[in-house]
Amino acid sequence: MSESNHVRDIIRNNIKHRKNRLEMIMPKLFLIAGSISIFTTIGIVLTLLIDAYHFFEQVPIREIFSTKLAPLGVNPSFGILPLINGTIITSLIAMFVAVPVGLTAAMYLSEFSSENTRKIIKPVMEVLAGIPTIVYGFFAYSFVTPLLMNLIPTLEPKNALSPGIVMGIMIIPLVTSLSEDAMSSVPNDMREGALALGSTRLEVTLKVVIPAAISGIMASFVLAISRAIGETMIVTIASGSSKNFTLDITQSMQTMTAYIVEFTSGDAGIGTGYYSLYAVGLVLFIFTLIMNLLSRYISRKYREEY
Amino acid sequence: MNHHNSSDNNEKNIELNNEGKLKTFFNKDIISKRMNNRILLDKVAKKLFFGSILFALIILVILFYRIGVLSIGWIDLQFLTSNLSIFPEKAGIYGVLIGSFLLMVVVIPVTLLLGISTAIYLEEYAKKGRFQSFVNINISNLAGVPSVIFGLLGLTVFGRLLNLGSSILAGGLTLSLLVLPIIVAAGQEAIRAVPGFLRDGAYAMGATKWTTVRTVVLPSALPGILTGSILAVSRAIGETAPLVVLGIPALILRVPNSLMSDFTALPIQIYYWTLDTVLTPEYANMAAATIVVLLVLLFLLNSVAIVIRNKYQRRY
Numbered sequence: 001m002s003e004s005n006h007v008r009d010i011i012r013n014n015i016k017h018r019k020n021r022l023e024m025i026m027p028k029l030f031l032i033a034g035s036i037s038i039f040t041t042i043g044i045v046l047t048l049l050i051d052a053y054h055f056f057e058q059v060p061i062r063e064i065f066s067t068k069l070a071p072l073g074v075n076p077s078f079g080i081l082p083l084i085n086g087t088i089i090t091s092l093i094a095m096f097v098a099v100p101v102g103l104t105a106a107m108y109l110s111e112f113s114s115e116n117t118r119k120i121i122k123p124v125m126e127v128l129a130g131i132p133t134i135v136y137g138f139f140a141y142s143f144v145t146p147l148l149m150n151l152i153p154t155l156e157p158k159n160a161l162s163p164g165i166v167m168g169i170m171i172i173p174l175v176t177s178l179s180e181d182a183m184s185s186v187p188n189d190m191r192e193g194a195l196a197l198g199s200t201r202l203e204v205t206l207k208v209v210i211p212a213a214i215s216g217i218m219a220s221f222v223l224a225i226s227r228a229i230g231e232t233m234i235v236t237i238a239s240g241s242s243k244n245f246t247l248d249i250t251q252s253m254q255t256m257t258a259y260i261v262e263f264t265s266g267d268a269g270i271g272t273g274y275y276s277l278y279a280v281g282l283v284l285f286i287f288t289l290i291m292n293l294l295s296r297y298i299s300r301k302y303r304e305e306y
Numbered sequence: 307m308n309h310h311n312s313s314d315n316n317e318k319n320i321e322l323n324n325e326g327k328l329k330t331f332f333n334k335d336i337i338s339k340r341m342n343n344r345i346l347l348d349k350v351a352k353k354l355f356f357g358s359i360l361f362a363l364i365i366l367v368i369l370f371y372r373i374g375v376l377s378i379g380w381i382d383l384q385f386l387t388s389n390l391s392i393f394p395e396k397a398g399i400y401g402v403l404i405g406s407f408l409l410m411v412v413v414i415p416v417t418l419l420l421g422i423s424t425a426i427y428l429e430e431y432a433k434k435g436r437f438q439s440f441v442n443i444n445i446s447n448l449a450g451v452p453s454v455i456f457g458l459l460g461l462t463v464f465g466r467l468l469n470l471g472s473s474i475l476a477g478g479l480t481l482s483l484l485v486l487p488i489i490v491a492a493g494q495e496a497i498r499a500v501p502g503f504l505r506d507g508a509y510a511m512g513a514t515k516w517t518t519v520r521t522v523v524l525p526s527a528l529p530g531i532l533t534g535s536i537l538a539v540s541r542a543i544g545e546t547a548p549l550v551v552l553g554i555p556a557l558i559l560r561v562p563n564s565l566m567s568d569f570t571a572l573p574i575q576i577y578y579w580t581l582d583t584v585l586t587p588e589y590a591n592m593a594a595a596t597i598v599v600l601l602v603l604l605f606l607l608n609s610v611a612i613v614i615r616n617k618y619q620r621r622y
Contacts, residue, residue: 007308029423030426030431032423036420040486044456044459054550103356104358106361130540131601134573134576135544200347202344268431284452
């Protein structure tokens, strides 16, 4: 009888004890911290939606689809098409660089190189991935553009080509590392089977490994597009701020991201121009969100399980 | 390598066969020609693929070389210790360095606290289910949101709503939210790598959940968490777009002295100097010199991360 009372006292003391209150409080604190990420998402969506709504109060939706963008003109015009055009063109140029180079580099690392070579090359790729984008922007403007101007005399000092190429270089490590991961996870039995039938390494890579890893590879491409669309500093510095609606890559074009940077650093004050930032931001957010979801969908849906 | 040996053997077999009875069934010339073509293609492809890697490496070398050449003669004690000026020969990045440093004073504690707590919650406390996977998906989506958008969030919420303007605090909080997904992902991975038997051992000795997390899980996950944190911080130091969107002015001549002062940071200064090279060519040298300082800083941070990873990471 007295024994069980004693135990009960201990338990009661334990509950009163500070450490046990901590036991109750800590999970709640962690939960609060964990929900910050959700509030961030809600914050982003609300910010964009509310101010984009103010924008659409002032500008008819029809006007968005015009090809003329002149936010600061006497008769301001807010067609987003020049920005979407600039974004797509610079991203396409980037993909033209990043996909072939990134994928073949991944093929080399995963299928052809020795373990030692891989150990040297992978950290170097990480260095390439870790360089801040502003540095790439400086590189594009002060080195790649002058170089290209020697080759293409009609190239303007600010153009879509140079930042597109440099953006592609920036994305190479992303494509390489994700594709290489996908290819390395293809089981060796399949390679050995094909080799035993007399395939060369190249045939194994093209006909066995790539088809088996295609979901991961495609996902890496989509993620690369998303990265290119969202990339800001390279295009802001090297592609300039002309709101041209053109397919001529030797000319200056503005991307959605560059428009946002140009306008905020120009300190436009609160007005239709200021709200237009959020409308552009909303479109940009939707673009990248779709790409990110698509990337995850592809890698889930078409993954071959071994 | 294996492959080439085996293909050589194939050819020998074919020759042997030709001398033997099977001669009528195999045409040596056609087979060896096709085989040789396939092997040639394989060798060419290997060289080509290696060329892609070489291409990336050469670009990296050119980039470093180019920036190094432009910055030579511009980085000296005076450059590091004097303040910004419109005259290139007088200008220094002391105030800029202080700006970047104070920015990190905000970013590091905020991200560490939020990031590690989120990771602990998701891995140790949250029930496996809808909520947990919802938070996980949310975080991976946040990681994919372009940094300018975070700039717009910071401009609205911290800049205008909380009235922090373009202060260090506003910039730091914006960058913290931006790099949060990196720390959370690293933290989750590190916590997941702590083997279950360590937790079971703690529980068996009567430890409570929080005690287990605090004394068993966190210490053994710490190297992984630290490595991830350093990577997140180095991302934050080099980030430009969100800060520019916050509306940081081009030229700030006063050295920031509190978290509420206006400021400029290394990447922003690189941006404005690059833009102004049209007016003053020397600004290209200033930008390159600042880039060198930024890259050295990043290099040091990453070296620390690698040392921590190699020295303290335990494998179970």
